[in-house]
Amino acid sequence: MNRNMAVTFSGFSLVLLLLTGASYGQGRGQQAPSYTPTVTAWDKLPDWSGVWQMVGPTVFDTATQTGKGGSVDIGVREHPPFNAEWEAAYQKSLAKRDKALLPDTITNCGVPAGFPRMFNLPDPYEFVIRPEEFWLLTENGPNVMRVYTDGRKHLEDQWETYTGDSIGHWEGDTLVFTTVALKGNRDGDVQLDRTGIALSDKSTVTTRMRKVDNNTMEVVLTIEDAKALTKPWVVTKHFRKLPVGTRIYDYGCAENNRNPVDEKTGKTLVLDPKGKPLNID
Amino acid sequence: MNTVYKLALIALAIGAVLISVQPAAAHHSGAGFNSGTVVELKGTIKEFQFKNPHTWIQVMVPDATGKMTEWSLEWGSPNSLGRQGYRPTTFPPGAKVTVRLNPMRNGSPAGGFIAAKFEDGKVIGRWDDKISPSAGYNPEK
Numbered sequence: 394m395n396r397n398m399a400v401t402f403s404g405f406s407l408v409l410l411l412l413t414g415a416s417y418g419q420g421r422g423q424q425a426p427s428y429t430p431t432v433t434a435w436d437k438l439p440d441w442s443g444v445w446q447m448v449g450p451t452v453f454d455t456a457t458q459t460g461k462g463g464s465v466d467i468g469v470r471e472h473p474p475f476n477a478e479w480e481a482a483y484q485k486s487l488a489k490r491d492k493a494l495l496p497d498t499i500t501n502c503g504v505p506a507g508f509p510r511m512f513n514l515p516d517p518y519e520f521v522i523r524p525e526e527f528w529l530l531t532e533n534g535p536n537v538m539r540v541y542t543d544g545r546k547h548l549e550d551q552w553e554t555y556t557g558d559s560i561g562h563w564e565g566d567t568l569v570f571t572t573v574a575l576k577g578n579r580d581g582d583v584q585l586d587r588t589g590i591a592l593s594d595k596s597t598v599t600t601r602m603r604k605v606d607n608n609t610m611e612v613v614l615t616i617e618d619a620k621a622l623t624k625p626w627v628v629t630k631h632f633r634k635l636p637v638g639t640r641i642y643d644y645g646c647a648e649n650n651r652n653p654v655d656e657k658t659g660k661t662l663v664l665d666p667k668g669k670p671l672n673i674d
Numbered sequence: 675m676n677t678v679y680k681l682a683l684i685a686l687a688i689g690a691v692l693i694s695v696q697p698a699a700a701h702h703s704g705a706g707f708n709s710g711t712v713v714e715l716k717g718t719i720k721e722f723q724f725k726n727p728h729t730w731i732q733v734m735v736p737d738a739t740g741k742m743t744e745w746s747l748e749w750g751s752p753n754s755l756g757r758q759g760y761r762p763t764t765f766p767p768g769a770k771v772t773v774r775l776n777p778m779r780n781g782s783p784a785g786g787f788i789a790a791k792f793e794d795g796k797v798i799g800r801w802d803d804k805i806s807p808s809a810g811y812n813p814e815k
Contacts, residue, residue, distance in 0.1 A: 493706070502727065516753065532753060642753040649725035651748070663706050663784055665746060666721075666732060671782035672706050 431544040432524035439566040439603075441520040444639040445610055445632040453513050453586040454628045464587035467491045471588055479593075479621040486589025489659060495589050496654040498582045499534070500661055502646035506536050507555040507583040508572055509598050509614050512630045517641050520602070520610065527561060527568060532641045540570045547573050553594050555583060567603040577618075593620035608634040707748075707776040707786040714807050716772050720744060722765035724752045731765050731787060733773060747775050747787040764798065765790070774799075774806065 449455055450463045453471060460468035470487055489495035499506050506514055516533040525543040530536070540559040551558045553576035561570025575598070577583055578591035585591065596618040605611045610632040617625050651664040655673065662670045717735035731747040749755065755764075765771070770793045775785035789799030 516751065639757065642756060643726075644751070644753060645726045648727070649723055649730070650727055651730060651746075652728070661706065663746075663748075663778060663782070665782075665784070666723075666730070666744065671746075671784050672778060672780055 426545075428545050430525065433542065433563055435524060438522050438524070438563070441522055441604065441610070443519075443637065444635045444641060445518040445520060446516070446635055447512070447514065447518070448631040448633050451513055451515060451586050452588065453510070453590055454626075456629065465490065465493075469588060471590060473590060473621075473626050474623045475621060476623050479591075482591070483589060486584075486591075490587065490589055493661070494659040495587065496659045496661065497587050498584050499646075500650075500652060500654050502650050504582045505555040506531070506534055507577075508538060508557055508559075508575060509600075509616065509628075510583070510585045511536050511538055511556065512600075512612055512614065513586055516644070517635060517639065518632060519641065522568075527570070530641075532644050534646065535644050540568070542568075542570075547571075553577075553579070557598075561600075567601055569602075570600050572598045572600065577621075591621075592616065592618050595620045610634075706778055708779050709776050709786070711777055712774055712788065712805060712807050713777045713785065714772060714774050715745060716770075717745065719765045719767055719769045719771060721767060722762060724755075724762035724764075726753070727751055729755060731773070731790075733771065735783075743783050745773075745775075746784040747773060748784070749787040760798075769793075774801070 452458050452464045452469065454473065455471075457472035459470050459472070460466065462469050467490075470483075473483075475483055486495055498504060511529060511531060514531050514533040514536070516531065518532070519528075519530040521528040521530060525541070527540040527542060529538040529540070536556075538556045538559065540561045542561045542563065545560060547558050547560055551574040553574050555576060557572045557575040559570045559572045561568055563569075575592070575594065575596050577593045577596050579594040583591065596616060598617075599615045601613045601615075603611055612630045612632070614628045614630070615625050616622070616628065652661050653664070654660070655662050655670070660672065663672050665671055715733065715735045717733040720732040720734050723730040723732065729749045729752050731749060733745045733747060734742050735745050736742050752762075771790045773790045774788040776788065777785040787799065788805060789797065789801040791797050791801055
């Protein structure tokens with residue numbers, strides 16, 4: 394290669410690099426922000442540090458619970474303001490639950506818990522506040538949900554997902570956020586607990602979170618669902634702070650899942666150490 | 675130490691014990707196990723599977739003729755147990771144990787772990803007269 398050819402080649406390479414770099418820099422077609430991001434100063438934000446755990450069993454709405462016991466116990470049900478169609482579906486789920494044939498969507502370790510079930514899980518939580526967003530982290534799952542507090546709006550053409558799209562703001566020390574674009578149980582893989590409560594892909598949730606004292610977090614969920622509910626459904630959950638120094642570990646749900654769901658019957662299986670089901674009669 | 679403080683400590687201790695013997699329900703329904711029946715077995719630890727989403731204690735149990743059967747005892751998540759101080763070494767292979775469990779409803783060699791007692795008397799879980807086969811523990815009756 395002579396000198397002229399080398400200069401030409403180098404110049405061409407530089408232009409190519411700049412072009413590709415510019416392309417990556419713009420996120421390959423990523424839209425430019427349609428808003429001016431705003432942040433809340435650190436010193437204006439409350440302290441939600443530490444590790445937290447839900448108070449009470451994983452019955453989603455204990456305020457409307459009938460019967461004693463947990464969500465897998467016969468006779469336990471809740472009373473969301475379902476319309477006739479969704480109430481009938483709930484009754485079918487309860488009947489299956491009573492026969493231990495209602496599969497829990499998260500038992501197969503393949504899908505997220507979804508929202509608002511993310512506020513109804515066992516094991517510890519972290520509530521992480523940043524100036525521009527809030528992260529809801531659960532050990533169980535694990536699950537991650539992001540709430541944007543930087544002034545952006547919901548996308549008008551947002552598609553439905555397990556945790557939807559959450560936009561929030563601070564009212565003093567209370568975080569208020571609205572979650573839309575939830576897929577709900579449209580695909581049969583999201584429920585709120587093991588009594589079989591489900592919501593539709595038209596559900597939205599307005600959440601108000603605040604610390605009521607140094608060791609207690611209150612979460613008030615107002616759930617609306619034009620397909621499934623006759624009126625807004627208000628559910629309050631509480632979380633208590635665990636001792637300082639509590640660790641959270643990774644949760645490889647598929648690491649050694651000896652309780653998969655039998656697709657034919659819906660029964661939760663118990664596998665022996667070699668993977669053979671012990672409870673297919 | 676005043677009385678109220680003592681009562682609070684007792685309540686905390688009872689709570690800690692109850693948490694430690696919670697059935698394995700965090701990840702799935704425990705409906706396959708009969709929570710109204712307690713079975714006691716003597717055997718040898720084969721393996722302690724300290725893995726998510728639930729731990730499993732594998733115990734080799736001989737019958738009257740000496741034939742060995744491997745039992746699978748399901749316990750809590752390693753994360754939860756780890757926070758309570760348990761470790762993969764909690765059940766060392768080869769250790770002789772007496773275990774109590776809620777058995778499977780269909781009689782298969784598996785169940786929900788309740789408690790274990792080692793040869794040296796060390797106890798893990800809730801080992802008392804109220805939850806034992808000899809007490810005829812059976813809330814379903």
